[in-house]
Amino acid sequence: MHLSAWHKARADAVEWWDGFKTYDRVYMSKVFTFSSDVETVIRANEVIRGGTGYKDYGSLPPEIEATSPDYSMYPHVTHAVGFLTRGCIRNCPWCIVPRKEGEIRPASTWEEIKRPDSRDLVLLDNNVLAHPHGLEQMSRLRWIRFVRLSCDTASMLPVIEQAAAYMREAGIAPSRFWCYMLVQDVDEAHRRALALDKLGITPFAQPYRDYDGGEPTTEQRRFARWVNMRAAFKSCKWEDFRG
Ligand code: SF4
Secondary structure: OHHHHHHHOOOOOOOOOOOOOOEEEEEEEOOOOOOOOOOOOOOEEEEEEEOHHHOOOOOOOHHHHOOOOOHHHOOOOOOEEEOOEEOOOOOOOOOOHHHHHOOOEEOOOHHHHOOOOOOOEEEOOOOHHHOHHHHHHHOOOOOOOOEEEEOOOHHHHHHHHHHHHHHHHOOOOHHHEEEEEEEOOHHHHHHHHHHHHHOOOEEEEEEOOOOOOOOOOHHHHHHHHHHHOHHHHHHOOHHHOOO
């Protein structure tokens, strides 16, 4: 969206790729290494691939990153999307953020992210509360739907518990909490899922995949199905789940 806006500002024609046409330049992006790729021949003078899925850990040039995104590419999206901060204070071994974005730092103000035609913002920050800029910006916004946290190890449970208590105090109902949880050791993840449920937080399990095509085990996938199928999670024990 930044690239589209940047090109349009230079009077370039920008459109979604059409396999029957020939282009001056085609940009391709993949979020995950396991995301499917385009197998068709791409007719273009130049093809630029980027994104974590292509193991590209770079970023857009600052002048392009600073361009307001071209929302006309996704007409069904009515909210603004952006980052208040980039980077992270932590260095979790399974995460690409420290390698890709480095130390946490301010990226934008909420006013810079906001669209003139919408009051709603979806913020994609990695660890927004870990920087005073993020805290200061968030304190000026009202939550519109879910509060998404992550709890990837048991050591995060007390922190999540405290965050949930603060949010309850601020009038945010527990039904609006979501918590992503990485699944490596299934027994440990099981204890974490139950602990989150006890706090009134909805867990969402994500089996671990590495960047080199390592697939989750059958047990990790089955556990994630149990957690993520709310009816199953609420009505039967993990030990009894046969899905
Ligand atoms: S806290 Fe989150 S964003 Fe930061 S390194 Fe760990 S997993 Fe990545």
